[in-house]
Amino acid sequence: MSSEAYEDKVFKALAAPVRRQIMDALRDNPMTTGELAERFSQIDRTTVMQHMRVLETADLIISVKRGRVRWNHLNPMPIKAIHERWIGPMAAGAVDKLSALKSELEQTSEISAK
Amino acid sequence: MSSEAYEDKVFKALAAPVRRQIMDALRDNPMTTGELAERFSQIDRTTVMQHMRVLETADLIISVKRGRVRWNHLNPMPIKAIHERWIGPMAAGAVDKLSALKSELEQTSEISAK
DNA sequence: TTGACATGTTATATTTTTATAACATTATGA
DNA sequence: TCATAATGTTATAAAAATATAACATGTCAA
Numbered sequence: 001m002s003s004e005a006y007e008d009k010v011f012k013a014l015a016a017p018v019r020r021q022i023m024d025a026l027r028d029n030p031m032t033t034g035e036l037a038e039r040f041s042q043i044d045r046t047t048v049m050q051h052m053r054v055l056e057t058a059d060l061i062i063s064v065k066r067g068r069v070r071w072n073h074l075n076p077m078p079i080k081a082i083h084e085r086w087i088g089p090m091a092a093g094a095v096d097k098l099s100a101l102k103s104e105l106e107q108t109s110e111i112s113a114k
Numbered sequence: 115m116s117s118e119a120y121e122d123k124v125f126k127a128l129a130a131p132v133r134r135q136i137m138d139a140l141r142d143n144p145m146t147t148g149e150l151a152e153r154f155s156q157i158d159r160t161t162v163m164q165h166m167r168v169l170e171t172a173d174l175i176i177s178v179k180r181g182r183v184r185w186n187h188l189n190p191m192p193i194k195a196i197h198e199r200w201i202g203p204m205a206a207g208a209v210d211k212l213s214a215l216k217s218e219l220e221q222t223s224e225i226s227a228k
Numbered sequence: 229t230t231g232a233c234a235t236g237t238t239a240t241a242t243t244t245t246t247a248t249a250a251c252a253t254t255a256t257g258a
Numbered sequence: 259t260c261a262t263a264a265t266g267t268t269a270t271a272a273a274a275a276t277a278t279a280a281c282a283t284g285t286c287a288a
Contacts, residue, residue, distance in 0.1 A: 015129035076208035094190035
């Protein structure tokens, strides 16, 4: 898989609120699949598992089966990767860029973005 | 709009490769809508505009009309926001967490995540 | 051993996103 | 002014993501 395709899986995986919440839940301690399903009991258990599979495919979750339970661990490395390669650089100097942008826009009267 | 809903729009907006490429293209200089459509000529012009509307709704693009051209500027602030609130903290200490995770996993034989 | 618990699989309906075409509007420059 | 360039709008088809139900498998503990 190309690095772009891989990076895209990570971005797509992070694009759903539930999945970011799952990441938050796993941040400090690993949890079993059942524990996660219980924490997100507003949605169906199979739906939770489907979301977990998306995270697992993006390598954001690593899981280990022990007996009949599956322990799901958060893997922060893919996030670190997009953080360093894309998000960090894009956010760098944001304040300066914003003020530069503002002076640009002051030259014109009509601003269309809300 | 709640801050979560707002944050979600940003994550969703970044979930498509074309849209990240549009962000890359606008990073150094603003571009007109036509220039962008030409740069991404593999896809339909209206499709490019639809993607731009997604970015604009997430406030990632601010555009100004001058005469009959529209200048599209990148607004890095929303990215800075998710960078600081979510991505940075999640990426912090990733290396340490990974090594801790590895020792955890060594205790078990079967690893299911690919 | 065996019942039930934890997890997994498959199928399918629903919703959202993406892509395109056809048509409309506005502004500029010859 | 008026042809055309640049952009915008609306409708719709196609693809992808999301949510759920029904059923299947493997494991533990009494």
